[in-house]
Amino acid sequence: MLQVNFIKANREAVLKGLAKKHFAETSLVDTIISLDDERKKLQFELDERQSKINTFSKEIGQLMATGEKRLAEEKKLEVASLKSFLQPVSEKLSEIEKDLHDTLVKLPNLPHSSVPIGKTPEENEIVKEGGQKPSLSYKAVPHWDLAKKYDLINFELGNKVTGAGFPFYKNKGAKLQRALIQYFLDYNTAAGYTEYEPPFMVNEASAFGTGQLPDKEDQMYLATADNLFLIPTAEVPLTNIYRDEIIKENELPVKMTGYTPCFRREAGSYGKDVRGLNRVHQFDKVELVQLVHPEKSYEVLEEMVVHVEKLLQSLHLPYRILRLCGGDMSFASALTYDFEVYSAAQEKWLEVSSVSNFETFQTNRMKIRFKGAGKTQLVHSLNGSSLALPRIVAALLENNQTADGIKLPEVLWKYFGEQSIK
């Protein structure tokens, strides 16, 4: 969430930013400002009275000690009257604090100046295209048919055992998952990221910290008996490792990577977009998270983009990098690059990674700070996928299909044990 003081000092810029994000409820900004003014006023009153009470209490203590009971009793009465004034003020204050917080949480992050203007995915800016689209001599077969042909994935079995969108990976299909995860993690740790295997469920505070709550609880599975959410991405547990922590400046940047399954209810999805591996409720992903000095975050964002790009290049997949426009960006992000790979049979681009700088939007919620020479301040958080598996698998299958099997890129050979799927 945005910082109140920032909003107050930059009202116009905030309004402009919200407009760029196509956020309609701009009146919230002034609501926040007046709530905070009110908050300050009440807090000040309260502090003053409390200060008097504290002084009196100490005096009463001394009077009691010297046996001056009558004077002590008089002071007690004074304190009582101060307190009766205090109570309604303090109730009002907590009400306002709650309002302020609830309102603050509704504002999305502001877009970075380089974010393209636009509302729909069509208006995203294509920053770069790389790799070669395959030229197949025959009509490319979609991955769901290839998966059946080579007995790699069983969607129907998933329907039976769990429900739609929970595929079984099988035989070489299962092994390919394992190989990709292993490869991605090795690639990330070689770049200095610390590997974690986090819990796959998180509590409410964690879900709030990264911005899943309060609005997006529809997208998460909830284990009600224990009030735990199944993670929609490793970003949630990884970033929350540092919730309520003050990091030493020389320990920045914090670089983390982790593999987890990701669980998404995807409420409201339908149609051909959800065919095969395009959109599933449970999928594997290796994630990157960085906590960095505020001055470095955009530099780091570019580094992460290059990092993910090289990973895609090593898989020899045709890809493109998009800079998301204001209207298509996520609630919490200040700047997002999406990576898409081309799938030859479906003849469309599939999103496989999203790399974002959240600046202080998440860290303000989580109170992740660092202490340097000067004062304690919030760090910037960034994250990105490297990579989400299902669509990578879809593209690998579709793009690399040949008459006698599916060829795998060389980087996977040692992990997969073979050069192709037959």
Next chain:
RNA sequence: GGAGAGUUGUCCGAGUGGUUGAAGGAGCACGCCUGGAAAGUGUGUAUACGGGAAACUGUAUCGAGGGUUCGAAUCCCUCACUCUCCGCCA
């Protein structure tokens, strides 16, 4: 699931009603000492929100929330979490 113990600052740990934001130790920072380092030694070392140009200063915070009291880390209640033993179990 049953029984018990616990949750204090960066960490360890003392503290059962009155200058306790909190003893002591460790760690860390800076200084002294040293040719340099270690050891030794001195000083400093929480966070949030306010007021103030600043020095500085007010309030809150000892798991969370509530209560008793003029006054609570200390007493009472509720909740959460952790640990130990037993049971169950990969």
